Amino acid sequence: MELKHQLPAEHTRRKTGKLFFLKKELLRNKYVYLMLIPVVAYYLIFSYGPMYGLVMAFQKSYSPIKGIWAGEWIGLDNFKMFFDSYYFWRIIKNTLILSFYSILFGFPAPIILALLLHEVRKKWFRSTVQTVSYMPHFISVVVVVGMLKTFSALDGGLFNVVRSFFDMQPVMFLAEKDMFRPLYILSNIWQGAGWASIIFLAALSGIDPQLYEASKIDGAGRWKQLLHVTLPGIMPTVVVMLILRLGAVMNSDFQKILLMQTAPTYETSDVISTFVYRSGILEGNYTYSTAIGLINGVINFSLLLMANSISKKVNSTSLW
Amino acid sequence: MKRSAGEYLFDGFNVLLLCCIMAISIYPLLYVFNSSISDPDALMRSRSLMLLPEGFQLEAYKVVFQNPKIYTGYLNTLFYVIVGTLVNLLMTSLAAYGLSRMDLYGRKTLMKLITFTMFFGGGMIPTFLLVQNLGLVDTRWAIIIPGAISTFYFLIMKTSFESIPESLIESAKLDGANDFLILFRIVLPLSKSILAVMTLYYAVDHWNDFVGPMLYLRSQDLYPIQIIMRDILISSSTESMGAGADTGFAIGENIKYATIIISTLPIMLVYPFIQKYFVQGALIGAVKQ
Numbered sequence: 275m276e277l278k279h280q281l282p283a284e285h286t287r288r289k290t291g292k293l294f295f296l297k298k299e300l301l302r303n304k305y306v307y308l309m310l311i312p313v314v315a316y317y318l319i320f321s322y323g324p325m326y327g328l329v330m331a332f333q334k335s336y337s338p339i340k341g342i343w344a345g346e347w348i349g350l351d352n353f354k355m356f357f358d359s360y361y362f363w364r365i366i367k368n369t370l371i372l373s374f375y376s377i378l379f380g381f382p383a384p385i386i387l388a389l390l391l392h393e394v395r396k397k398w399f400r401s402t403v404q405t406v407s408y409m410p411h412f413i414s415v416v417v418v419v420g421m422l423k424t425f426s427a428l429d430g431g432l433f434n435v436v437r438s439f440f441d442m443q444p445v446m447f448l449a450e451k452d453m454f455r456p457l458y459i460l461s462n463i464w465q466g467a468g469w470a471s472i473i474f475l476a477a478l479s480g481i482d483p484q485l486y487e488a489s490k491i492d493g494a495g496r497w498k499q500l501l502h503v504t505l506p507g508i509m510p511t512v513v514v515m516l517i518l519r520l521g522a523v524m525n526s527d528f529q530k531i532l533l534m535q536t537a538p539t540y541e542t543s544d545v546i547s548t549f550v551y552r553s554g555i556l557e558g559n560y561t562y563s564t565a566i567g568l569i570n571g572v573i574n575f576s577l578l579l580m581a582n583s584i585s586k587k588v589n590s591t592s593l594w
Numbered sequence: 595m596k597r598s599a600g601e602y603l604f605d606g607f608n609v610l611l612l613c614c615i616m617a618i619s620i621y622p623l624l625y626v627f628n629s630s631i632s633d634p635d636a637l638m639r640s641r642s643l644m645l646l647p648e649g650f651q652l653e654a655y656k657v658v659f660q661n662p663k664i665y666t667g668y669l670n671t672l673f674y675v676i677v678g679t680l681v682n683l684l685m686t687s688l689a690a691y692g693l694s695r696m697d698l699y700g701r702k703t704l705m706k707l708i709t710f711t712m713f714f715g716g717g718m719i720p721t722f723l724l725v726q727n728l729g730l731v732d733t734r735w736a737i738i739i740p741g742a743i744s745t746f747y748f749l750i751m752k753t754s755f756e757s758i759p760e761s762l763i764e765s766a767k768l769d770g771a772n773d774f775l776i777l778f779r780i781v782l783p784l785s786k787s788i789l790a791v792m793t794l795y796y797a798v799d800h801w802n803d804f805v806g807p808m809l810y811l812r813s814q815d816l817y818p819i820q821i822i823m824r825d826i827l828i829s830s831s832t833e834s835m836g837a838g839a840d841t842g843f844a845i846g847e848n849i850k851y852a853t854i855i856i857s858t859l860p861i862m863l864v865y866p867f868i869q870k871y872f873v874q875g876a877l878i879g880a881v882k883q
Contacts, residue, residue: 299699305691305773310704313743317708320740323724324716336723346619352715387615393608405866409623410875411863414802416820417854420827421622426851433627435641468619472876496604529805533828548720553721555809567717575714 331565345561352565353507362548369545372531373523381519383467385512388474389504393496404475407468418465418532422457423448446559449536454543459536462527473515474508517585521578524570546570623858630654635849654848658856661876666815667822673878674818675800682796683789685742690751691777693776696760697739712745722809736810737803744799746793750878754780754788772791794868799860819857826853 300307329351330336332346356362387407394400425432425519426447436445447453485503494502528547535543546566554563596823625644629637641646658664693701693708715721721740730736758781766776782789804820811817825834827850835849865872 296699303695303698304855306698309773309777312685313692314704314740317711320721320742321711322707322723324720325714327716327720330720330723338723338726345857361745380650384856390608390612390615393605394612395605399612401607403612403616405869409618409862409865410619412798412865414804414820414823414857416802416804416823417858420823420850420854421626423828423830424626424847425622427847430623430638432643435643464618464622467857472873476877486745495598498830501837533804533824544830550718555722556673559724560719564717564719567719571714571717578713579815581707588830 278440286535291527306508313548327567330561331568336560353569355562356566356569364411364541365544365546368542369524369526371542372455372458372526372545374454376462377516377519377523379459380463380466384470385474385508386589387467388471388478389500391471391475391502392478393500404468406469409468410465412458413465415447415527415530416533418461419530422461422534426457448534449538451539451542454534455540458543462530474511477508477511478504491550513585517581521581522578524574568592623862630848632848633844634667634848635743639815640662642779651848654845654852657845657849658852661835663814663817663822664819664856667817667819670816671801671818671820673734674737674803676721677734679793679796681738682744682747683792686744686748686751686792687777687782689743689748690755691773691781694752694755695773708745708748718809725810731810732812732816734816737800737806740810741799741806744796747795750875751785751788751792754785754878758784760789761771786877787871787874789870791878794871795875798861817831823853823857826850874877 327342329342330345332347332349334348334351335345337344389398391403394403402503426434426445428434428444431444432482433446433447435470436442445453447457481504486499487506489499489503521525524546526545526547528545528551531543532548532551535548547570550563550567553559553566628644628647631642631652631654632644632647633651634654636648642648645747656658670729695701716724725731725736725740728737760777762784763776766780771779802819802820804824807816807818807821808824811821822834825831828849830846834854835846835853
């Protein structure tokens with residue numbers, strides 16, 4: 275009997291305790307909470323709002339007038355339609371191949387540049403190379419693609435002038451499906467390698483100079499030092515950057531690809547994001563393209579989780 | 595310490611390689627610049643690498659400067675850069691200050707919810723429909739509000755705010771200052787260099803923004819310079835080039851090159867002087883990762 279009476283009393287006491295605490299906390303930090311109102315509102319509307327909008331992926335169509343819950347529920351039909359479509363393998367393949375080549379050629383480029391810069395003794399030369407090689411980073415993607423376009427003009431474009439030196443026929447580079455990947459990756463390296471080297475340079479400057487001294491005493495030359503001191507020294511940074519990159523393997527530079535691609539190159543250039551754009555925004559298949567976006571987002575998220583747990587085991591470096 | 599022959603070879607090869615890298619970095623811009631001031635006919639016939647301009651004219655620049663689309667595009671971009679960056683800085687500072695208060699109830703939950711948005715989101719279509727439903731499409735706000743906080747920059751700023759000694763804030767509180775005063779009078783003035791970095795990063799993002807305007811803007815008079823440049827450079831729209839019948843077709847290529855120079859030159863000239871802030875930003879970002 276007594277126990278029965280006691281329980282609710284205890285419960286209410288705890289509740290008022292918590293309420294009392296909350297009230298006190300709200301009052302004490304009232305200005306901080308006031309500051310966070312627009313922040314929370316922003317994230318709720320512009321980050322979680324679209325996530326809520328993902329329910330469209332399970333509907334037949336979207337009506338701007340009736341709202342998000344009025345659509346006819348069709349379960350996983352949108353996903354099935356995508357898996358069965360001719361484009362499914364093409365855009366998955368293109369996204370992965372482009373990422374694979376970008377990592378293969380693009381990822382080592384800034385590391386090599388940083389290593390070269392690290393070996394320079396003259397400070398002025400080093401900072402000159404840095405300033406110059408960072409420069410392309412500040413050119414907008416639109417201009418870079420614009421440059422690619424003018425350079426690949428059939429008549430007197432730079433690329434075709436160079437081809438003519440080797441007695442090769444002029445080629446419409448941006449309309450050749452086999453040229454899309456090399457152009458995309460090389461221009462990315464041209465634009466981004468310098469800037470990306472900053473992170474590795476910082477890691478290099480963090481290596482303990484005593485290690486170099488010690489290896490010198492042991493008779494190691496510059497090459498040996500590079501292999502046994504420098505490279506191990508930046509490995510943790512390299513691994514973290516690689517994990518980040520692998521986590522984004524299903525992501526592609528939507529902006530640049532969209533600007534670069536032409537209908538004749540869709541076979542190699544069409545990736546998930548450009549497909550979603552065309553099918554969603556241009557053709558109005560909102561629910562279908564939302565479903566494709568959702569698949570992409572889920573894969574990306576799980577890839578990142580996987581990459582992170584691998585790195586935890588291998589290197590004891592984690593992103594969080 | 596004396597250098598051996600091997601060392602000299604190592605260094606010489608290294609310098610040579612880096613010189614090649616510099617040449618590759620600069621050459622495309624040099625080519626564009628030389629082409630822009632070359633004579634249109636010479637440019638059409640030219641099959642050279644354009645290490646020097648062929649002939650000389652500034653007609654193309656005149657056409658570009660007189661093109662009303664480029665003019666309004668520049669003004670619009672200026673608006674997006676200035677207002678957008680101000681909104682970014684305000685919102686990011688509020689978020690960074692609020693969530694750097696260690697004693698705040700619910701801080702951890704909020705942080706988790708915010709960090710999650712870096713790794714997962716609704717994607718292009720739901721975001722587009724949301725912006726449309728909010729009635730922002732084809733207004734300047736569509737460019738400014740949906741990206742008001744970059745979570746990545748917010749994390750950088752928060753880390754920086756956390757390094758400010760707590761005792762400073764405590765003593766200001768004892769003196770009766772509220773959190774707004776503390777943020778604007780103590781924390782922000784102490785964070786000038788991180789503010790400079792954030793300003794630069796946000797401003798460059800706005801300057802380069804192309805996808806936002808492409809998705810959300812319909813009226814030509816709201817277009818930023820990047821959209822105008824897409825029309826000129828990639829879609830080769832002669833109407834956007836401002837090249838009417840009087841300027842002739844031949845100068846079209848020169849106009850493209852001149853447009854590239856005009857849109858790129860300002861940042862190229864300013865950048866070497868503010869490079870250290872950019873580098874600082876890239877480094878803080880890396881440490882954060």
